[in-house]
Structures are given as C-alpha cells and as structure tokens.
Amino acid sequence: MRPFEAVQMYFHRAADELELADNVRTLLIRARREVQVQIPVEMDSGELHSFIGYRVQHNRARGPMKGGLRYHPEVDLDEVRSLASLMTWKTAVVDVPYGGAKGGVAVAVHKLSQRELERITRKFVDEIHDIIGPDTDIPAPDMGTDHRVMAWIMNQYNKYHGFNPGVVTGKPVEYYGIPGREEATGRGVGILTLKLLGRLGRKPAGTRVAIQGFGNVGTHTAKYLHEADCKIVAVSDAKCGYYRADGLDIPKALRHTLEHDRSICGYQDADQITNAELLALDVDVLIPAAIGGVITAENAPRVKAPIIVEGANAPVHPDADDILDKAGIIVLPDILANAGGVTVSYFEWAQNRQFYNWSLNRVRQELEKTLTNAFEVVWEMSKERDVSLRTAAFMLGIDRVARAATLGGIS
Numbered sequence: 001m002r003p004f005e006a007v008q009m010y011f012h013r014a015a016d017e018l019e020l021a022d023n024v025r026t027l028l029i030r031a032r033r034e035v036q037v038q039i040p041v042e043m044d045s046g047e048l049h050s051f052i053g054y055r056v057q058h059n060r061a062r063g064p065m066k067g068g069l070r071y072h073p074e075v076d077l078d079e080v081r082s083l084a085s086l087m088t089w090k091t092a093v094v095d096v097p098y099g100g101a102k103g104g105v106a107v108a109v110h111k112l113s114q115r116e117l118e119r120i121t122r123k124f125v126d127e128i129h130d131i132i133g134p135d136t137d138i139p140a141p142d143m144g145t146d147h148r149v150m151a152w153i154m155n156q157y158n159k160y161h162g163f164n165p166g167v168v169t170g171k172p173v174e175y176y177g178i179p180g181r182e183e184a185t186g187r188g189v190g191i192l193t194l195k196l197l198g199r200l201g202r203k204p205a206g207t208r209v210a211i212q213g214f215g216n217v218g219t220h221t222a223k224y225l226h227e228a229d230c231k232i233v234a235v236s237d238a239k240c241g242y243y244r245a246d247g248l249d250i251p252k253a254l255r256h257t258l259e260h261d262r263s264i265c266g267y268q269d270a271d272q273i274t275n276a277e278l279l280a281l282d283v284d285v286l287i288p289a290a291i292g293g294v295i296t297a298e299n300a301p302r303v304k305a306p307i308i309v310e311g312a313n314a315p316v317h318p319d320a321d322d323i324l325d326k327a328g329i330i331v332l333p334d335i336l337a338n339a340g341g342v343t344v345s346y347f348e349w350a351q352n353r354q355f356y357n358w359s360l361n362r363v364r365q366e367l368e369k370t371l372t373n374a375f376e377v378v379w380e381m382s383k384e385r386d387v388s389l390r391t392a393a394f395m396l397g398i399d400r401v402a403r404a405a406t407l408g409g410i411s
C-alpha cells in the first residue's frame with residue numbers, strides 16, 4: 001500500500017463516523033495543486049546533476065497552506081501527497097490558522113557538500129517561488145532539512161519578492177527564527193506523552209520508554225521525558241541501537257551524538273539492539289520518531305508496549321493499526337503527537353508578521369497550552385464516540401476543515 005492510500009483509509013474511517021457526504025469527501029481528499037519541478041545543479045565536481053522536487057498544496061480552507069520540506073532519496077509524489085494531507089488535519093487538530101502542504105526533493109543529503117545543498121535549495125526556490133509566500137504556502141523543516149536550509153529559502157525568496165521573513169519557518173534564531181522551534185516537535189511529543197500517561201492513571205517516574213530515531217524529534221523527546229523522570233531504556237538511529245534495562249544516561253547519549261556527527265553509533269555502557277528488536281521491546285511507551293511505515297501487519301503482533309506515541313509522520317501502517325487496536329494498544333496519532341513543530345512554526349510566523357520577538361518561556365507556555373487543548377478535545381471525542389484516538393483526531397480535523405470549506409463557499 002502506498003502512503004497516500006494509507007492516509008485515505010484513516011480519512012474514510014473518520015469520515016464514516018462523521019457521515020460525511022461523498023462529494024465533500026472527494027473535495028477534502030484531493031490536493032488543490034501538485035507541482036513537480038526539475039532542479040538542475042552543478043555539483044562540486046563540475047558535473048551536472050538533475051534532481052526532482054515536489055510541492056503539494058493540499059487544502060487552504062482554514063488559512064495559508066503549511067508544511068515541511070523533506071530531503072530524502074525515497075521522496076516521491078505519492079509520499080509528499082500523503083504528508084500534505086496529514087498537514088491539513090494536523091493544523092486543524094491543534095487549531096492553528098493554516099491549511100496543509102508538503103514538499104520534498106529526492107536526494108541523499110549526507111552525500112552532498114554544504115555548497116551543493118545550498119545550490120539545490122536555491123534552485124528549488126527559483127522553481128517554486130511563485131506558488132509559495134507568507135499568505136499562501138509556508139515551508140518548514142522536515143526530514144533532511146534544517147534551519148540552514150530555511151535561511152537559504154528565505155534569502156532566495158526575498159530576491160524575487162522583497163523582505164518577507166514569514167515565507168518560511170524553522171529559520172535560525174539569529175535570522176528571523178524563534179527560540180524553541182528546533183526543540184518543538186520533540187518537546188511536544190514529550191508533553192503529550194505525559195498528558196496521555198496522566199489520563200491513563202500512570203506516573204511518569206520509572207515509565208520505561210523506547211525511542212526509535214535519535215534525530216531532531218527523538219533527541220528532544222528523550223531529553224524532555226528524561227527530565228520528567230521517565231526511564232529511556234532504548235534509543236536507535238538508522239544504523240545503531242542501544243538498550244539498557246536501568247535506563248540510558250540521556251545527557252551522555254546526547255553529548256555522544258554531538259561529538260559523533262549526530263550519530264549514536266559507538267555509545268558505551270549499553271547493549272546493542274537492532275531497530276526490529278527495539279520495536280518489540282517490553283516497555284511502557286514506544287515512540288517511533290524516525291521514518292514512516294515502520295510498524296506493519298508483519299511486526300505489529302510482536303509489539304509489547306501498551307502505548308505508542310507517533311513522533312514520526314505515518315509510522316504505523318493501517319493494517320498494523322487494526323492489529324494494535326484489537327490488542328488494546330493505545331496509539332497517540334502523528335497529527336496530534338508531533339504537532340508541536342507546526343505549532344511553534346505558527347508562533348514564528350506570527351512573530352515575523354508582528355516584528356515582536358517572543359521569549360523562549362512564552363513559546364514553551366503557549367506550546368503546552370495549544371497541545372493540551374487539542375489533546376483534551378481529542379481524548380473526549382474518542383471516549384464520547386468510542387473510537388480510537390486516531391479516528392477522533394481525524395474526525396476533529398476533518399470536521400473543522402469541512403466547516404471552513406462550507407462557510408467560505410465553493411464558487
């Protein structure tokens with residue numbers, strides 16, 4: 001099953017509960033615009049290389065379209081389309097005034113020099129600058145992109161359209177960014193994990209957590225939950241994984257990644273485990289925070305954690321979701337669990353438009369407030385309608401978007 005088909009399955013489950021008419025479903029499922037561009041770039045070797053870039057603008061009923069840019073070799077139109085649609089539901093669930101979009105370039109970032117990365121980014125902006133903008137579509141970081149890439153995007157866009165810092169979020173703090181954006185997704189995953197534990201009558205102290213993915217999301221989630229007294233017993237990245245029954249020394253693991261090119265490989269004082277073993281660990285909370293599609297119908301029966309919090313986008317395949325649901329495993333879905341990133345993107349965009357700087361404290365407080373409100377509504381809806389948290393989150397998102405689309409009128 002391709003990623004967009006998977007999102008459609010989740011969409012229809014919620015749309016059935018909402019008794020949404022077929023014509024409204026069609027309107028909400030399809031992307032508004034899909035753009036594919038060629039990005040010819042001269043590599044450092046002098047050779048010409050041509051990359052493919054995408055921007056899918058899914059829905060703008062609730063505001064300018066919003067969503068990250070992914071640089072990864074497996075990026076394709078179907079994946080970007082699915083992620084753009086998830087952004088529409090995500091921004092609606094946390095009630096930030098945006099629609100949804102997503103973009104990407106099929107490229108292996110680790111094989112590029114910094115100059116090549118910059119050239120690809122600027123060329124990509126040359127191709128899409130007419131369809132993005134602070135009032136239309138606002139990119140942000142995602143897998144493979146970071147604050148440097150966002151700075152180049154703003155800089156290149158401004159060459160065409162004049163000074164417009166709100167065209168992109170996730171910029172460096174020193175270059176029109178906001179404090180707390182980098183930690184926001186992981187911190188949000190941490191905040192919501194604690195909310196969920198609280199609702200389930202569990203205490204954070206001693207809660208055993210396994211985190212797959214030790215990049216931007218995984219590291220900040222680990223830090224937040226470690227500080228909240230949880231025991232992070234396992235972490236992994238694409239190449240290496242480590243387990244320690246008594247809990248890993250998270251500050252030490254974070255230092256290790258900083259000293260080893262952001263990799264956890266070579267970490268001492270823990271047993272090595274594979275990513276497959278990590279997903280099947282006997283822990284209280286499993287947090288897949290790496291790539292999509294890691295929990296499948298094949299490995300779902302081996303999951304022992306009673307709680308899964310989706311740090312990544314679409315880590316659980318719909319067939320696996322059914323298996324987990326039947327096994328009584330509670331899944332906090334991506335469109336709520338990892339919405340901290342886009343929430344603080346909204347604060348950054350608001351700051352850029354007001355020319356009024358926000359403090360880190362204010363960002364953290366407002367983040368917690370926004371996520372808590374969304375969590376409470378989703379939790380209540382799931383109880384009231386007797387549906388999973390995923391279906392409840394999709395219902396909330398779809399209902400808000402459908403109302404805006406209808407109120408605005410079609411013609």
Ligand code: GLU
Binds near residue numbers: 066143
């Ligand atoms: N790429 C992130 C996501 O999937 C953040 C998007 C944004 O900040 O616009 O939610």
